[in-house]
Each structure stands twice: as structure tokens, then as C-alpha cells.
Amino acid sequence: MINGLPGKGIFFGNMKGGVGKSTLCMFTVDMLKTIKPELDIMMIDTDPQATSSSMMKGLLPEDRIRFMPIGDRFDGAVLSTIDGVIKSHLMDEDSIVIIDSAAGRIGNIWQVALLCNTMIIPTSLSWTDMAPTIDYIAEIDSRKVDYDSITPHIIVVPNRMSPNQKDYSQLYNKVGELNVVIAPPVCDYSVVRHSSHNFLGLKSVEQTRFYGEIEKLAQFITSHVLTGKLDSIYEE
Ligand SMILES: Nc1ncnc2c1ncn2[C@@H]1O[C@H](COP(=O)(O)OP(=O)(O)O)[C@@H](O)[C@H]1O
Ligand SMILES: [Mg+2]
Structure with a gap:
């Protein structure tokens, strides 16, 4: 158990906008609902643009969607509300909280990420997405060191890949040395x-x-994440 919380928090983040944080977050919530119906999923949207919280209406019960926007300026009250919502929801083993965040540096939202088991970081293979992604990961890694925490684990999701792309060596070369695991890729589809x-x-x-x-x-x-494989890898 991490942070004394039986449930699991999953934070979708990246400094770069447009990489697919909200898209993957919403489809992942819907898919987890389908393949793991026993889960009690709460989604928290911290992006002031309110993309995922408005689009998920109808797909999750009203009380399982929270819009708690965090802007650029320090917003201690919102942060501590989010803190409380996460901690009270994650009291049960089958509970998960999925957080969609705005683009930007990790900044003060780090305190929310620190309550989470895992951060999911989508990126394409273009350098304009990869460079900020690598910066973002490096910053999270150094915070984890500062806080002496093995979590949040980092999962990089290659997104908007060309369906013909079979060669991920470029991604492995760039992020392979960082403290991350790489998820199965998602291609770019007009649908x-x-x-x-x-x-x-x-x-x-x-x-x-x-x-x-x-x-x-x-x-x-x-x-x-849910079965704790990453926890056991990093606890060693
Ligand atoms: N796998 C994908 N295939 C096609 N379009 C995608 C894919 N992932 C994201 N997009 C599109 O990219 C744009 C940005 O995605 P979004 O999820 O809003 O990014 P972010 O939340 O990181 O800013 C949206 O128009 C979305 O539909
Ligand atoms: Mg978004």
C-alpha cells in the first residue's frame, strides 16, 4: 500500500498540450469501466478548460466526476480540496481516482501527483513533443528523489503513432535511460x-x-498498476 491508501490514483500529465492526455484519460476510464466493472472510478479534471469533465457526463455517475481547476497562480484551497477528495475516495481497494491535468510544468500540482500511484505521460515521437516530455519526466524524477518516494511510477504512452510505424527505438533511446516503463502504443486515427x-x-x-x-x-x-506489479518492482 502506497501512502496508506488502499486504492490507486492515476495522474495523466505532460508539460506539452495536445499529446492526448484528455483523450487517453477518457477512453481509459471508459475501458476500465468495461473490463473491470467492480472498480469504483472517480475522475478529477484539474484543467481549467474542463474538457474531460464535460465530455464524460453521461459516462460516469455525476458524483464520480469532479471539476477542480488549477490555474497558474498558487491555489492552496483547491489543492487541499483535491487532496481530501483523493484520500477519502481511495479508502477502498477497488477504488481508483483518475486525474486529467492541464499542460504546464508540474508546479504545485505535484502535491496531487504525489498522492497517486502512477503518472501516465502520453507523447508522440516528434521532437516537439518528446523534448518537453523528457523535461517533465526529469522534473518528476527529481521531485521523487527530494521526497524520498518511489511513487508516482511513470508510464510513457506512445500516442498518435503512424499505424505503419514498427520501430520504437527512437523513443527507447530517448526515454529508456529514464526511470519509466513504456506502455503499448496508440496510433493516430481519424475516428x-x-x-x-x-x-x-x-x-x-x-x-x-x-x-x-x-x-x-x-x-x-x-x-x-492495479495489481501492484510496478510497486513490487520499485520496492526492491
Ligand atoms: N490517438 C489519437 N489519434 C488521433 N487523434 C488523437 C489521438 N490522441 C489525441 N488525438 C487528438 O489530438 C488532439 C489533442 O488531444 P487532447 O487529448 O486534447 O490532448 P491534451 O489533453 O494532452 O491537450 C485532440 O483533437 C484529439 O482528438
Ligand atoms: Mg487535455
Whole structure:
């Protein structure tokens, strides 16, 4: 058990915008709901743009979606409210909190990430996404050292890959030396781009390759995060 909390917090983050934090966050919530119906999932949207909290309406019960925006200036009251919501929800082993965050440096939201078991960091392989991603990971790593914490574990998700791309060595070379694990990749699909204005969840992508990739990602999260595999790797 990490932080004395039986449940698991999962934080979607990246300094870079447009990498797929909200998209992967929303589809992952919907997929976990499908493959692990026993879970009690709460989603917290901290992005002032309120993308995921408004789009997930109808896909999660109203009291399982929280919009708690964190802006640039220090907002101690919001941070401590989020803190309280996470701690009270994660009292049960089958509870998970999934947090979608805005682009930007980790800053004060670190205190929220520190309550989480895992951070999920999407990136494409383009250098304009990878450079800030690497900076972001380096900053989280140094905070973990400062706080003497093995969590949040970091999972990098290659997103918006070309469906023909089979060579991930570029990504491994760049992030392989960092303290991260790499999840199965997600490709770029027009069906996903089209869902960004009117999100209907998994049912809008049934029988697509994207559905299969989100399923693999959710299974990876289940096996590595929910069953505690990453905890045992890092506890050694
Ligand atoms: N795998 C994907 N395939 C196609 N489009 C994607 C994919 N992932 C994200 N997008 C699109 O990229 C844009 C940015 O994604 P978003 O999730 O809003 O990023 P972030 O939350 O990191 O800013 C959206 O228009 C979204 O539909
Ligand atoms: Mg977003």
C-alpha cells in the first residue's frame, strides 16, 4: 500500500498540450469501466478548460466526476480540496481516482501527483513533443528523489503513432535511460480526432483498431498498476 491508501490514483500529465492526455484519460476510464466493472472510478479534471469533465457526463455517475481547476497562480484551497477528495475516495481497494491535468510544468500540482500511484505521460515521437516530455519526466524524477518516494511510477504512452510505424527505438533511446516503463502504443486515427468535439466514449469506436489499442493500454494499467506489479518492482 502506497501512502496508506488502499486504492490507486492515476495522474495523466505532460508539460506539452495536445499529446492526448484528455483523450487517453477518457477512453481509459471508459475501458476500465468495461473490463473491470467492480472498480469504483472517480475522475478529477484539474484543467481549467474542463474538457474531460464535460465530455464524460453521461459516462460516469455525476458524483464520480469532479471539476477542480488549477490555474497558474498558487491555489492552496483547491489543492487541499483535491487532496481530501483523493484520500477519502481511495479508502477502498477497488477504488481508483483518475486525474486529467492541464499542460504546464508540474508546479504545485505535484502535491496531487504525489498522492497517486502512477503518472501516465502520453507523447508522440516528434521532437516537439518528446523534448518537453523528457523535461517533465526529469522534473518528476527529481521531485521523487527530494521526497524520498518511489511513487508516482511513470508510464510513457506512445500516442498518435503512424499505424505503419514498427520501430520504437527512437523513443527507447530517448526515454529508456529514464526511470519509466513504456506502455503499448496508440496510433493516430481519424475516428479519434472526430470524437474530440462530441465524445461518446467507447461505443463510438467499437470494432476499430483504436478500440483494441485502448483495451491493451487498459490491460497494461490493470496488470502493472492495479495489481501492484510496478510497486513490487520499485520496492526492491
Ligand atoms: N490517438 C489519437 N489519434 C488521433 N487523434 C488523437 C489521438 N490522441 C489525441 N488525438 C487528438 O489530438 C488532439 C489533442 O488531444 P487532447 O487529448 O486534447 O490532448 P491534451 O489533453 O494532452 O491537450 C485532440 O483533437 C484529439 O482528438
Ligand atoms: Mg487535455
